[in-house]
Amino acid sequence: MISFTKIQKNIWILLFILLSSTAQASFFGNMKAQFYDQKGDEFYYDMKYPQALEKYKKAAKAGCGHAYFQLFAMYRNGEGTQKDEQSSLEMLKKSAKLKYPMAEVSLARHLLYAKKRDVQGAIRLLEDAAKQENSYAYADLFYIYHYGVGVKKDAVKANRYYRLAKANGYNIKNKISKKSNNISLGKKELITRIQSGLKKLGYYKNKVDGISGPATRKSISNFQKFYGYPVDLKVSIETLKQVNSKLK
Numbered sequence: 001m002i003s004f005t006k007i008q009k010n011i012w013i014l015l016f017i018l019l020s021s022t023a024q025a026s027f028f029g030n031m032k033a034q035f036y037d038q039k040g041d042e043f044y045y046d047m048k049y050p051q052a053l054e055k056y057k058k059a060a061k062a063g064c065g066h067a068y069f070q071l072f073a074m075y076r077n078g079e080g081t082q083k084d085e086q087s088s089l090e091m092l093k094k095s096a097k098l099k100y101p102m103a104e105v106s107l108a109r110h111l112l113y114a115k116k117r118d119v120q121g122a123i124r125l126l127e128d129a130a131k132q133e134n135s136y137a138y139a140d141l142f143y144i145y146h147y148g149v150g151v152k153k154d155a156v157k158a159n160r161y162y163r164l165a166k167a168n169g170y171n172i173k174n175k176i177s178k179k180s181n182n183i184s185l186g187k188k189e190l191i192t193r194i195q196s197g198l199k200k201l202g203y204y205k206n207k208v209d210g211i212s213g214p215a216t217r218k219s220i221s222n223f224q225k226f227y228g229y230p231v232d233l234k235v236s237i238e239t240l241k242q243v244n245s246k247l248k
Helices: 004-045 049-061 065-077 085-097 101-113 119-131 135-147 155-167 172-177 179-184 187-201 214-227 237-247
Strands: none
Touching: 004 049, 004 065, 004 214, 049 065, 065 085, 065 101, 085 101, 101 119, 101 135, 119 135, 135 155, 155 172, 187 214, 187 237, 214 237
């Protein structure tokens, strides 16, 4: 006759085996996601978009938030696939659900500018990204409470997020003070300045012509990746500020 103690022992052994199997599956799943995500980045930075799309899809299927975020950008920009706003938004939501901070910030901005604005939903996303010390989330929360975007102005919260953004390298005061200059800057001049700065830093090898093409976007992605900025490939005032900050 099997004793009660022996039954308990067998139960614990079975539980241990099940837990070990689950942990191993999770570990190998994460390794698989990281592998496909890394390969996706390599193809993406080399502008081999169809191959990047394939790898990011596999990484996303394995639960990688960054891969979903890259798919969001690729569907939005039509890189390696046709532009698809619906699929783009779906990828963004999945990335945010996995708590990828830049996806949470991007989705929050979408909610703030949507026809049916969801300010509280945006704030929840930004607060979660802020817990992960995302400087863009700090800055957006500052703007919301400083200007009263869909909520009452709150100087205490605004000042708190202002300090956090500044501590993480996001100079809000400088961005506000130069707003008028940013608007007056022509697109060609903006591209020229970015190309010129990237050339001085060794990232752009082609002629400085004020025309944004594959070489310009690749140099921006390599620069942003090296310095840890979110890789958005955008020819924007924010990109110019990033470049200028490294020229000082």
